[in-house]
Amino acid sequence: MKSRARSMLDKSIAAMLSAIEIYNKPDFNYREETFSVLCVNAWELLFKAKVLQLARNQVTNLYVWEHRQLKSGRKSKKKYIRNNRAGNPMSVSLFEAHRIIIEDYGVKVNKAVKTNITALAEIRDNSIHFINDDLSLAIKVQEIGTASLQNYLHLVQEWFGPVLDKYNFYLMPMAFFRGFDSVNGETLNASEKNLLQYINGIEKEYDNDAPSDYNLSLRIDVNFKKVKSGSGIPIQLTNDVKAPVVRLAEEEIMDKYPWDYDVLTTRLQKRYSDFKANGRYHSIRKSLEDNEKYCRRRLYNPSNPKSGSKVFFNSNILKEFDEQYTKNS
Structure with a gap:
């Protein structure tokens, strides 16, 4: 039976795979907006999975607790679970889950990870203002999104073991979607200008950083070259039932x-x-x-x-x- 942490991790992976699949569709007019929504959702679920893993799978660690207002006007000494409009326990936010991991448990997470997710959240929150044909905004989403996928891969590997080995985590370069020389850029409105200025500002903080497994954004250059048919990466598959199985043991170790x-x-x-x-x-x-x-x-x-x-x-x-x-x- 899967632990709560592993079930939450599986949901996170499903959200990230959906984000990649939608982004890589050859014809999708709401590409960047949908990707940012699903990618941020995947990160929130990953952080919550980590909280559960650290907190012995006690789901109450994901609830919002508050002091209730008493009839006297004072706040109660005891904390109670805060419910949402449907009457269900309200869960902590993405950034609160991030804080719990770092401050309450002392897990070290590279600063660029939070900065990258913050930029993605800004893109998500401003998505209603997007003009999809604007090249500068689309390129920025891909650069931040590509770095976010890399950060996600490294953290999942570090926290839960090699559970992503069977997946291909990459965003199709924009050169496959459209020709850069023929894109008709549109004039950015005030909201889009503010968003790009914000992203460009935080990128400057990382301009002089050394290469790292964790990044705010990554730029992709695509070059097309003819290669010999035998120059691909060699792989070897096996269906030998006696071959050692490592993944399950590693997952169990990280969970326990x-x-x-x-x-x-x-x-x-x-x-x-x-x-x-x-x-x-x-x-x-x-x-x-x-x-x-x-x-x-x-x-x-x-x-x-x-x-x-x-x-x-x-x-x-x-x-x-x-x-x-x-x-x-």
């Missing part, structure tokens, strides 16, 4: 042991009043690393047993630390 050192340390700092990341803490942690109930080493390259490894923890390890430190009241 979602915390790395930074997350564990952050959770302990928030949980105990007398906790310090000192020699005592390191000694307790290392004494538990050989216990598979709490800890597991994951290879950077699962297909190579000699590759480096990283230690991941199951949240049940908190029970051991509860005996050593004082919990916050």
Whole structure:
């Protein structure tokens, strides 16, 4: 049975695949707008899947909690779940889920990831003002969208293992859709000008950054060249039932042991009043690393047993630390 985190991840992947499929259609007049809506939705679901993974699949961690207004006019001390108009629990926003991951669990996420998603959200929010035949706006959407796909691939791999190996994640270059020399650009309205100025402004912040796995935007240059028929990338397929299966084991490891050192340390700092990341803490942690109930080493390259490894923890390890430190009241 799939965990809640994995079910949410599957929804996220489905949303991103839909965004790519719509964008790559040869004739679709609402291409950039629909892509931005689905891409942002995929990111929100990915962040929520990560929250669930970190929070032992407790869905209440995705709910909005608030202090209720009492008859006396004061706010209640106890927090209650906020419901939407349909009476269902209201879930946290995309950026609140991002904050929970970083601040409440100490997961490190490259700054360019949030900046990229913010730009996509602006494109989504302004989509009603788009003029599809304007080349400058369409190119900017593709540059930001391409970087967003790259960022998404790297984070899914890092957080959940090789679950995307069977998919092709790319946006068809615009040269396949239309000729750049023959596009009839239209005059941008005030909203579109403001949007492009905003995007160009945040891009300047990353102009001097070194090449990275995570980016705000990526520019694609397309060149057509004749090649020999045998010059493609060689691949080999197998239906050998005895071939080692790695993907399932990796997914299980990431689902059962979602915390790395930074997350564990952050959770302990928030949980105990007398906790310090000192020699005592390191000694307790290392004494538990050989216990598979709490800890597991994951290879950077699962297909190579000699590759480096990283230690991941199951949240049940908190029970051991509860005996050593004082919990916050």
